[in-house]
Amino acid sequence: MNSTDISYAGHLAGLQCEAEAALARSGFDALLIASGVEKYAFLDDRPYLFQPNPHFKHWLPLTNHPCSWIVVRPGHKPRVVYYQPDDYWHVPPSDPSGEWVQHVELVVISEPGDAVDHLKLPGRLAIVGEADAALGEFKPNNPPELLNLLHWRRACKSGWELGQMRAASRRAAPGHIAARDAFLAGASEIEIHRAYLEATGHTDRDLPYSNIVALNEHCAVLHYQYQDTQRPAESRSFLIDAGAQVNGYASDITRTWSRGDDADFGALLAAMEQAQLAxxxxxxxxxxxxxxxxxxxxxxxxxxxxxxxxxxxSAEAIVTEGVSSTFFPHGIGHLLGLQVHDIGGFMATEEGGTLPKPAGHPFLRLTRPLQPGMVVTIEPGLYFIPTLLKKLRATPAGANVDWAKVEHLARFGGIRIEDDVACRAEGAPENLTRDAFAVLPG
Structure with a gap:
């Protein structure tokens, strides 16, 4: 994928070239990609939020279009079967518009079954999608030999994709500042969350992942999933892990804030900031x-x-005896792109296989060497997690911990600082996150 060509046309041409090569190598004649279907709660008529097949939105900047298809054939424009129902219960997809329209063969259908006639092709078909996207004879087979080739290459972003990810960081940054200001004003977790949504122009429906909005001890819960409605009596610390989305591409940003009136926690926060940048x-x-x-x-x-x-x-002993894992129990980050935890992070080669995680580090989500165009998160953390501290205290190494200081710092929960970083062919990386904050007024 060419990371210097920032045009959508260049992105699409690169995908077409990669798909044709993958089809030839895996012995298929054409590729069908299902966007997916809406899913409903058990014994209910209430749908879950629609999540498109990431392979679908890799080709098209469409994120809320169930029952649609892409047909990829060597030597032809991609065919897009665009589902647009005549619906009065919900707002249907708008008329096809945008730059992508001029680069595809467009077919608009009003019933899901109408797609069948436009999927019929001679030869051996690779059909990518979830099982429930099956339409008559067209049942997803998700051939591993083809998917491995596509997933390997998807890790390296095109110039157009990097542009979407920069925009996603720019969309998220004002939300983080609004959230910080709400925290400093004494707001509750739900009030902070709402401030973030308003500043980014997002709703809960279209966030790339559920925001983590944590005050005080809640900052020690790695994937804290609630948002208290009550304002705490004292707001000591604040951790927000929140992203934004542009054309299906995500940003994933974490910041930790304090009121600055505790010297020990302030020093710890400054040290983690310096380490994160390094x-x-x-x-x-x-x-x-x-x-x-x-x-x-x-x-x-x-x-x-x-x-x-x-x-x-010594620092070496703190690592080798597992003490550092008590305070930093997760991985340093992951691939980022069409999915927040983008696929392909463990692949050994384009044909598959797995590169192992380091011994004793089960939660790392990326084990590949870095390549130009890869976007990764760098998110070191230092937390005071009661269940892990209890285990450490029971070990011989626990005798070397200043438990009074730990008890004091545990009131702040923990620290995580996360940036989205693009690897370049040469020299220093591009920090999408810091660049987005740098252009904010004030």
């Missing part, structure tokens, strides 16, 4: 992402030692 700088072409994860543990260990949280242990 880790971002490690995103270079050819670097094994696993090495960045292990580097994070060394940096967290040094912070634990320097801040006096763990004493009488």
């Amino acid at each position: 880790l971002v700088d490690e995103v270079r072409n050819g670097v094994d992402y696993r090495d960045i994860h292990l580097s994070t543990h060394r940096r967290v260990a040094q912070i634990l030692s320097t801040q006096g949280i763990v004493r009488n242990m």
Whole structure:
């Protein structure tokens, strides 16, 4: 994929070229991609939020279009079967519009079954989608030999894709500032969440993932899933993990804030900020992402030692004896793009296989060497998680922990700082997140 051509036409041409090569190598004559169908709650007529097949939105900037299809044939424009029902219960998809229309063979249908006549092609068909997207004889077979080739290449973004991801960061950044200001004003978690939505122009329906909006001790819950309606008596700390979406591409940003009136937590937050920026700088072409994860543990260990949280242990011992994993129990990040945790992160080659996670680090989501065009998150954390601290206290290494300091810092929950970072062919990476914050007024 060409990361210097920022046009949608160039992006589509690259996808067509890759698809044709994958079809030839895997022995198929054409590729059918189903957008997916709406799913309903058990014994109910209430649908879940529609989530499109990521392969569908890789080709088209359409995220809310069930029962549609893309037909890819060598030597032909992509055929788009666009489902537009005549519906008065819900707002149907609008008339096809946008730059993509001029680059495809467009067919508009009003009934899902009408797609069948436009999917009939000679030869062996690769059909990509969920099982429930099947339409008559056209049942998804998701051939692994073809999907491996597509997933391997999807990790490296085209110039057009990088543009969408920059825009997604720019959309999210004002939300983070609004959320910070609401926190400093003493708002509740739900009030902070609403401030974020208003500033980004999002609703809960179209966020790329559910926002994590955590105050005080809640900052220690890695995937905190609630939003308290009550304002806390004292707002000491605030962690927000929230992204935005543009044309199906996500940003994924985390910031941690405090009121600045506690010296110990302030020093810890400053040290993590410095470490995070240093880790971002490690995103270079050819670097094994696993090495960045292990580097994070060394940096967290040094912070634990320097801040006096763990004493009488070298940074190396803090890592090797698993102490750093108590305070930093997750991975340093993941691929980002059409999915927040984008696919293909463990692939050994374009033909498949798996690159293992480092021993003792089960939650890392990316093990591949970095390549130009990859966008990854860099999100080191340092948390005071009661269940993990209890286990550490029962080990010999627990004797080296300043438990009084831990008890004090546990009132703040924890810290995570996350940027979205694009790997370049040469030199320093592009920090999509910091660039987005840098252009905000004030």
